Amino acid sequence: MKYPIYFDYNATTPCDEEVIEAMLPWFGTHFGNAASKNHAYGWMAEDAVETARSKVAELIGAKSKEIIFTSGATEAIHLGIKGISDYYRGEKQHFITCQTEHKATLDTFQSLEKNGAEVTYLAVDGLGKLEMHLLEKAILPHTKMIALMWANNETGNIFPMEEIKQLAKQKDLILFTDAVQAAGKVPVSVLDLHLMAISAHKLYGPKGIGALYIRHNHHQPKPIGQILGGGHEKGFRSGTLNVPAIVGFGKAAEIRLKVMESENVRLKNLRNLLEKKLLDLPGTKLNGDQENRLAHVANIAFEGVEGEELLRLVNKEIAVSSGSACSTISPKPSHVLNAMGLDGDLARSSIRFSLGMQTTENDILLAVEHVKKVLDTLR
Template identity: 70%
Template sequence: MNYPIYLDYNATTPCAPEVIAAMIPWFGEHYGNAASKSHAYGWVAENAVEAAREHVANLIGAQSKEIIFTSGATEAINLAIKGTFDLHKGEKQHYITCQTEHKAVLDTIKAIEENGAEVTYLPVDNKGDIDLNFLKLSILPHTKMICLMWVNNETGIIHPINEISKLAEDSEIIFLTDAVQAVGKIPVSVSGIHLMAISAHKLYGPKGIGALYVRHNHSLPKPMPQIHGGGHEKGFRSGTLNVPAIVGFGKAAELRMSTMDKESNRLEKLRDILENKLLQISNTSLNGSQTRLTHVTNIAFSGVEGVDLLRKICQKIAVNSGSACTSISPKPSHVLQAMGLDSDLGRASIRFSLGRNTTEQDVMDAVEWVEKVVLELRG
């Protein structure tokens, strides 16, 4: 198939060749169940899982025993939020999150809200930033969790996690962060964080595998399991482990440790070329602040219909108007709405996210095509 140029790395990343090579033996030659404790097939699989767990832990500065493998970040988020809610069942509960969170968080929060939890949805300014003073004022005596993402998936904005984690720590409140777009892209540390959701397919690993970091040896309670049956993963998440995917996750984490900084610098140069040239098109503007990931830009193109713009651009450039999880909806991005963009401009905004296979020629071709499409649609 003659694929378009891929500039949608925030939606998913291709498995690195080294990751694929690492996974292949675990589909065939080494097919043991990691929970089989009585023979070599299980021992070999278990050793592979633990090695991968160590690599994932190293990437975020955690201990390997604090990594709980899940089917992805959405499951990790559900385990963290619903597990905390269930832990305090019968109590008065309050949760703090933000209007610009990923739907995996917002929909899970909505589910516990419908079951009796009080929720504060923090607003953002026109750059997408949170007011830390407002966050502090939102804390109540019965606040059980602060849930705020590390990096926004649509704008690439990096939130002040160190300050947020300190506030949560000082208030003795569980802090959950969706770090899906941060891990493997920027240096990440679990210091001061109680729960963290991460995903392999955002950092050149396979789909269908993620993890929840659960802080060890701390007075704050841990979430209750949401999947029962066998007591796998220290009882947090039962089910036969997906050994090939876990091995791939570990390999991807290991690779990001050694390539992240160099790749980030390369992509920043390419992103800046793309962004500066696109902003030279009349009536365009940047959505978000400069405190963001080096490979992401989100640009609004006024004077065009958003559905037509996205459909036409995607003939030659694979991009998105928001989260891949909500791209099937014609509604404007909830993130951009929260930042104050009107519906028409929100729909006419495009997220460009670059990655390890992006070349300067890809960027130049993308600029040429986007400019052509925008001018044609404006008539």
């Protein structure tokens, strides 16, 4: 099968060859259960898990004991948010999040609302930026948590996390962040955070493995475990550990620490080239904050064309998306772009281009040429 050129790295990334190589022995030769404490098979697996845990922790500036492995970021988000709500069961609860969060976060909060919690969904401006005075104004006496993503998966916008941290610290509130798109792409630190969700398959690791950072040695409560049975992962997440995937996660984190800075420079140059050429076409507009965003993401609106047909024709030659991979099963326009004030038609005819390790300058030029042909056909 001839694949299109890949421009959807925010949806998922290919496993790095070194990651695959590191994982392979743990499917066969070293197949032990990390919870088997009485023999060498288990000891080997447990040691591999703890080595990987240290590497993942190093990527985000955490201690290894603060990393809890999950099946992915969605589960980590659910554990962090729902687990804190369960801790405060019986109390009046208020949470603050944002309209442009990932659906995993929004859907979790909507489930809490059904159980009686209050949730404030902060608005953003036309560039998708969060205004800090609105966040501070939203804090109530019974606010339990602020939950805001580090970087947006659709626009690449980076939230002012250092300012958010200081406000949460000043108000003595739990701060949770979905750092799925940020970790391994830009420097992130858990300093002054309480909870952080990350995922391996967004940083050239395997699918099906994620982690929740849970701050230790702090007076704020830790989340209540959501999956019971065996007390694995310090009781936060029971279940047999996926050793090959955890090893792969650790290797991917190790690699990203080494290449992140140089790769950011390369991708920013390619992204700028892509944007310059696309925005030179008539009826095009950049969605999002041009300055404070991830180096590899461009979200472009194309006026005067039908969104579904645009996406279908563009994807014949280049693999792109109209928003989150978790939401593209719905024909509705992106909730992120809607929150930024784009009308439904323009939001539907917007495309997210996300670049990665395998993207070349030639790929950029071919993509622009193809998009131009599609626009000429549709217009």
